[in-house]
Amino acid sequence: MTIIVTGGAxxxxxxxxxxxxxxxxxxxxxxxxCLTYAGNLSTLEKAFLNPNFxxxxxxxxxxxxxxxxxxxxxxxxxxxxxxxxxxxxxxxxPEVFLKTNILGTQxxxxxxLKYGIERYHQVSxxxxxxxxxxxxxxxxxxxxxxxxxxxxxxxxKASADLLVLAYNRTYGLPVTISRCSxxxxxxxxxxxxxxxxxxxxxxxxxxxxYGKGENIRDWLYVEDHCKAxxxxxxxxxxxxxxNVGGHNEIANIDIVxxxxxxxxxxxxLITYVADRKGHDLRYAIDPTKIHKxxxxxxxxxxxxxxxxxxxxxxxxxKWWEAIISGEYQNHxxxxxxxx
Ligand code: NAD
Ligand code: DAU
Numbered sequence: 001m002t003i004i005v006t007g008g009a010x011x012x013x014x015x016x017x018x019x020x021x022x023x024x025x026x027x028x029x030x031x032x033x034c035l036t037y038a039g040n041l042s043t044l045e046k047a048f049l050n051p052n053f054x055x056x057x058x059x060x061x062x063x064x065x066x067x068x069x070x071x072x073x074x075x076x077x078x079x080x081x082x083x084x085x086x087x088x089x090x091x092x093x094p095e096v097f098l099k100t101n102i103l104g105t106q107x108x109x110x111x112x113l114k115y116g117i118e119r120y121h122q123v124s125x126x127x128x129x130x131x132x133x134x135x136x137x138x139x140x141x142x143x144x145x146x147x148x149x150x151x152x153x154x155x156x157k158a159s160a161d162l163l164v165l166a167y168n169r170t171y172g173l174p175v176t177i178s179r180c181s182x183x184x185x186x187x188x189x190x191x192x193x194x195x196x197x198x199x200x201x202x203x204x205x206x207x208x209x210y211g212k213g214e215n216i217r218d219w220l221y222v223e224d225h226c227k228a229x230x231x232x233x234x235x236x237x238x239x240x241x242x243n244v245g246g247h248n249e250i251a252n253i254d255i256v257x258x259x260x261x262x263x264x265x266x267x268x269l270i271t272y273v274a275d276r277k278g279h280d281l282r283y284a285i286d287p288t289k290i291h292k293x294x295x296x297x298x299x300x301x302x303x304x305x306x307x308x309x310x311x312x313x314x315x316x317x318k319w320w321e322a323i324i325s326g327e328y329q330n331h332x333x334x335x336x337x338x339x
Pocket of ligand 1: 037039059061081086332
């Protein structure tokens, strides 16, 4: 079995690479990643020690190069995690989001059609559904909820989802889609809420909370997401969408306060800054389908997952210190200055 994992040098992709190498000693894992600011080879250091792992530094939009890789590697399954993934960057500069997230998806699916494939899996997001009100706790996203994306990022992901379903209907490509809620865990790039707050707190820097910090996200430990993808590619039904989330809704401000407490830092570091444009209020996933059909349930409780995550950042300074120099600083100044 050969599985192509795109975006494997990023946060979820790298966790998925490690999960699969560990679980299936007879699988070949071929990673394709063009190493944008969010992809780091140091993240895959341990994977390179495994003879079942192979890496191509390639852009998923590069049709010729992608076809060559498919011809050489003859993958059985493709899991597409390569994407521009940060909402704030998409508000600042949408174009690359449309290229990678939509056109890159098309190139990968064309390669699957040309060379044959057992399964193409698209890793999507709960953000394609837009948001839910803060005061109606009984409302959850199901797979039947209509698509109503708010940001250029989520619109690009929703567009890709539609294209994936169209390739299934028109060309019979055996596809599946997973729409997961917010992930947290090791190797997350420190532009996202949890690692950003951990690193800023450690460095005694201001903790920039957008708006009033009341927005709610449904947090899932990254390994539980990897387990869901593993189940879907092996047991899921082609043509189907699976929502993935663990009924773990938390307001942003509560996460930030929890991080302050754990790191013994003053809450005085919390700084309320201008809100994100079009900021989604609340996400909440109904995971009934994946639970009933595939037996998936999240296994890591938030208290344990956040402890493991904070400990990981404390123990892996070298990894993130290299990352928060250079391009990261430019991004930081652009997003947070005058806010
Ligand atoms: P990430 O930004 O950490 O990693 C993305 C990876 O894709 C990077 O390694 C980057 O170098 C690579 N990449 C970007 N453009 C590429 C291109 N054109 N060609 C090849 N490689 C390219 O993202 P993540 O948080 O790991 O998210 C992975 C996927 O999961 C995305 O599709 C995202 O939409 C989805 N998702 C993320 C979350 C979350 O909470 N992080 C939740 C649900 C779904
Ligand atoms: O729901 C799944 C999505 O989760 C994924 O599809 C995206 O790829 C992923 O980035 C994430 O999107 P969010 O926008 O929810 O994540 P982010 O970490 O950027 O922000 C989480 C919340 O925290 C959001 O309400 C905005 C807020 N926030 C974020 C940052 C970076 C702050 O208040 N301050 C910050 O500095």
